[in-house]
Structures are given as C-alpha cells and as structure tokens.
Amino acid sequence: MSFRTDKQTLEDLMLFGRSNSRSVFEIFNHTHSRGAMRVMGDMFRNPLSDDQAIRKRVENISFFTSHTIDFPFTGEMFDALEFYLNNVDRRTQLSKDQNNVSQKLRNILRGDVEFAWIHNGIIASLNLLNHLDAFLGELRKNHYPDADNRCEELAKLLVFEEWKWYKEYKGKKKVTQDQAIELDRAFRFQFRDKLLRILEHIFFIDVYMSVASVAVERKYVFPEACPAGDICLKLKGVYHPLLDKPVGNDLEMDKETNVIFLTGANMAGKSTMMKTLSIALFLAHMGFPVPAQYMKFSVRNGMFTTINLPDNLNRGYSHFYTEVMRVKKVGENLNNTGRLIVLFDELFRGTNVKDAYDATLAVVQAFAKNRDSLFIISTHITEVGEALKGVCKNIRYLYMPTRMENMKPVYPYKLTEGITTDRHGLVIVNNEHIVEIIKGEYHDF
Numbered sequence: 180m181s182f183r184t185d186k187q188t189l190e191d192l193m194l195f196g197r198s199n200s201r202s203v204f205e206i207f208n209h210t211h212s213r214g215a216m217r218v219m220g221d222m223f224r225n226p227l228s229d230d231q232a233i234r235k236r237v238e239n240i241s242f243f244t245s246h247t248i249d250f251p252f253t254g255e256m257f258d259a260l261e262f263y264l265n266n267v268d269r270r271t272q273l274s275k276d277q278n279n280v281s282q283k284l285r286n287i288l289r290g291d292v293e294f295a296w297i298h299n300g301i302i303a304s305l306n307l308l309n310h311l312d313a314f315l316g317e318l319r320k321n322h323y324p325d326a327d328n329r330c331e332e333l334a335k336l337l338v339f340e341e342w343k344w345y346k347e348y349k350g351k352k353k354v355t356q357d358q359a360i361e362l363d364r365a366f367r368f369q370f371r372d373k374l375l376r377i378l379e380h381i382f383f384i385d386v387y388m389s390v391a392s393v394a395v396e397r398k399y400v401f402p403e404a405c406p407a408g409d410i411c412l413k414l415k416g417v418y419h420p421l422l423d424k425p426v427g428n429d430l431e432m433d434k435e436t437n438v439i440f441l442t443g444a445n446m447a448g449k450s451t452m453m454k455t456l457s458i459a460l461f462l463a464h465m466g467f468p469v470p471a472q473y474m475k476f477s478v479r480n481g482m483f484t485t486i487n488l489p490d491n492l493n494r495g496y497s498h499f500y501t502e503v504m505r506v507k508k509v510g511e512n513l514n515n516t517g518r519l520i521v522l523f524d525e526l527f528r529g530t531n532v533k534d535a536y537d538a539t540l541a542v543v544q545a546f547a548k549n550r551d552s553l554f555i556i557s558t559h560i561t562e563v564g565e566a567l568k569g570v571c572k573n574i575r576y577l578y579m580p581t582r583m584e585n586m587k588p589v590y591p592y593k594l595t596e597g598i599t600t601d602r603h604g605l606v607i608v609n610n611e612h613i614v615e616i617i618k619g620e621y622h623d624f
Contacts, residue, residue, distance in 0.1 A: 183481025212257035215385035226464035235326035236466030243391035263300020399468035416472030443579030498529030
C-alpha cells in the first residue's frame with residue numbers, strides 16, 4: 180500500500196515551498212543532475228508505508244554518512260547525456276555512407292554544431308561507463324549494503340557483452356569519425372534503453388549521497404522504523420528544519436495516548452510545533468534523516484494535516500464549511516485506509532465559539548475511538564479539554580506555555596503537560612497600541 184497524503188499536507192509542511200520561500204526539499208537537494216532531482220521529488224511525493232522498505236533506504240543513505248566516497252559523475256556529463264539520449268531522430272544518426280549526395284547535403288546543413296553535441300554525448304557515454312566501473316569498485320571495497328540492489332543491477336548492465344570495449348576509450352576526449360559512427364549507433368539507438376537504466380540507478384545513488392551529506396552537515400538522525408502493527412512515537416529534541424534558532428522538544432505517543440490535545444496562547448508556537456512533528460514524521464516515512472536527537476516511530480499508511488487551510492472561493496465555500504469538508508475527507512480516509520497520522524490546527528476556527536466547542540468536542544471524541552492512528556489536535560477552546568477528560572482515556576494533554584515579563588509575553592516554545600488557560604490576545608493588542616492608532620491618539624516619538 181502506498182503512503183496516502185494530499186496537496187494540502189504538502190503545502191502545510193512547505194515541503195516544496197512557494198515563490199520566495201524556503202522549503203524542506205531545498206535542504207536535501209544537493210544532487211548533481213536534473214534526473215536525481217526528479218527522483219528526490221518523487222520520494223517526497225511518495226513516502227513509504229512499509230517498515231522494511233524504510234529500513235533499506237535508511238541503510239543505503241546512512242552508509243554514506245560514515246564513508247567518504249567521491250561521486251565521479253558531473254552535472255556537465257549528465258546534461259550532455261540527457262540532450263544526447265533525448266534526440267533519437269534517425270536523420271541525425273551518423274552514417275558510414277558519407278559520399279552519396281544526400282549525405283553530403285546533410286553534412287553541409289548539419290555542420291559542426293550538430294556533430295559537436297553528438298560527439299559530446301558519445302564522450303559522456305564512455306565516461307559514464309568508465310567512471311561507473313571505478314565507482315562500483317570503490318563501493319564494493321567499502322562494503323556498500325546495496326539494500327535496494329541497484330549496484331547489483333548496475334554491475335550486470337556494465338558487463339553487457341555488446342559494449343565490453345568501453346574500457347579501450349578510458350580517458351579519451353576525442354574519437355575518430357569512424358569510431359563516432361559505431362559508438363553513436365550503439366549508445367543512442369541500439370542500446371539506449373540500457374544507458375537510460377544505468378542513469379536511473381545512478382540518480383538514486385546521487386540522491387542517497389546528497390541526503391547523507393545533509394545528515395552529516397546538519398547533524399540529523401536516522402529514525403528507527405517499527406512495524407505498522409505497533410503504535411509508538413518517540414521523539415527527542417525534534418525541531419523545525421527551516422527555523423534559524425529552533426527550540427527542540429520531546430514527545431511520546433503510544434496506544435494509550437494516541438491523541439494529543441494541544442493548547443496555547445496566540446504566538447506560543449502551536450502551529451510551528453504541529454509543522455515540526457509533521458515534517459519529522461513525513462521525512463521518517465521517506466527513510467530520510469530527521470532534525471532531532473532521536474526518533475522511533477511505527478509506520479502508518481498516510482498523513483493528513485490541516486494547518487493553513489484556505490477558503491474555497493471557487494466552490495463558494497465559507498471557511499467553516501471548508502473545514503467541515505476537510506474533516507469529512509480525513510474521516511473517509513480513516514475508514515478506507517486506517518493507520519493514519521492526522522493533525523488539525525485550531526479545529527473549526529471559522530465559526531462561533533459555541534459551535535466550535537460542540538464540533539471540536541464531537542470530532543475529537545470520534546478520533547479518540549480510533550486506536551490505530553495518531554492524532555494531534557490544537558485549539559484555543561480549552562474548555563473542550565476539560566470535557567474530554569471525563570470521557571476519553573487515551574488523550575494526552577499538552578500546551579505551549581507563555582510567561583509575562585513586564586507586561587510582555589515571552590514564549591519558551593517547550594511542550595508542557597496539561598491544559599493552559601493563557602489568553603494574551605488583548606495584551607498584544609494593547610502593546611501594539613491598536614486602539615490608540617485607530618482613534619488617532621497614538622504618537623510614536
């Protein structure tokens with residue numbers, strides 16, 4: 180089963196970012212080619228829901244955190260290969276029959292420019308095979324785990340009988356016209372599919388090495404994946420990867436506490452905490468390292484977050500009705516898929532306090548009956564938490580605290596046990612002199 184998620188979740192977590200904004204993808208993408216960047220993008224869009232697959236990817240990536248191995252392929256090589264292999268027009272194929280009239284005319288029209296990209300593609304193909312031979316030897320020498328068997332497949336492709344001659348061209352920067360004719364036929368037409376398969380495998384290894392370099396540079400840790408039948412989440416020192424001065428937090432969830440009810444004043448850090456936990460869980464299901472000191476988690480089948488939910492003006496939905504439809508979608512996925520990670524930030528903020536209280540209480544109670552999923556629900560309506568204590572035993576109550584210093588709120592950004600009644604909205608309004616500004620009575624000297 181594939182890991183279920185949606186566009187709203189990807190946007191909430193800023194995985195790919197928007198214009199002029201940083202993204203999680205940007206942190207990890209130090210690949211050498213557009214192909215590897217595409218592979219990494221596919222990994223972000225399609226996390227894993229199998230603990231064995233996650234452990235295999237972790238094994239491959241973590242190898243490169245402890246072994247210094249040069250990636251011998253350059254961006255220029257990949258660019259030349261991409262252009263070369265994508266042009267399979269037979270009219271551009273080099274031919275031995277250079278003396279007939281049509282070929283002479285073609286040569287005149289084609290000129291040096293066309294032969295240049297063909298020649299560059301041939302040299303890039305030869306370099307690819309020779310560099311790959313040495314690269315695989317280095318990986319074997321260092322006992323690369325090859326958990327996904329890509330190196331094994333590469334080795335089989337490399338010993339292909341029809342191009343065993345590639346070593347004869349090692350280090351060469353030019354080939355003769357006759358050699359170019361034969362090599363072009365082999366690489367661009369006869370065995371093109373094999374070159375493309377080689378490239379695809381190399382793209383994956385490029386991604387593994389890129390991610391490993393980020394883990395080392397940023398001191399990220401690799402998560403420990405548990406089977407889906409378990410219900411566990413242990414995080415130590417987890418923080419948001421896009422913040423310049425993040426504060427780490429610890430969190431544990433299990434079958435007896437699979438629902439987190441999160442409260443806190445405005446600006447106390449609830450939304451950031453929701454994003455922090457979501458990003459860590461998402462990266463963990465990709466088999467990527469996470470910004471934390473330690474992480475252990477049970478694999479789930481998908482994740483749905485609702486943190487920055489926009490109005491649906493195209494359908495004429497109010498914000499509240501958009502929230503209702505979002506909860507409905509999550510509920511349907513809980514029934515159809517199960518074992519999900521669900522996060523709602525300030526559930527039902529688009530309606531009045533009484534309706535928000537009643538709806539939040541009803542929905543959280545319904546969520547709490549589902550023991551094989553993880554739920555994190557934040558709200559300003561603390562009274563809901565008091566009501567839930569009497570009816571749901573699998574809810575853990577946490578809050579983001581605020582302390583007042585000289586009539587100004589200070590935010591530690593540390594998860595704390597319990598339910599807070601902190602309400603400092605009016606304090607913030609007064610500190611910013613909003614009423615005086617509106618009345619024209621405030622002067623900033």
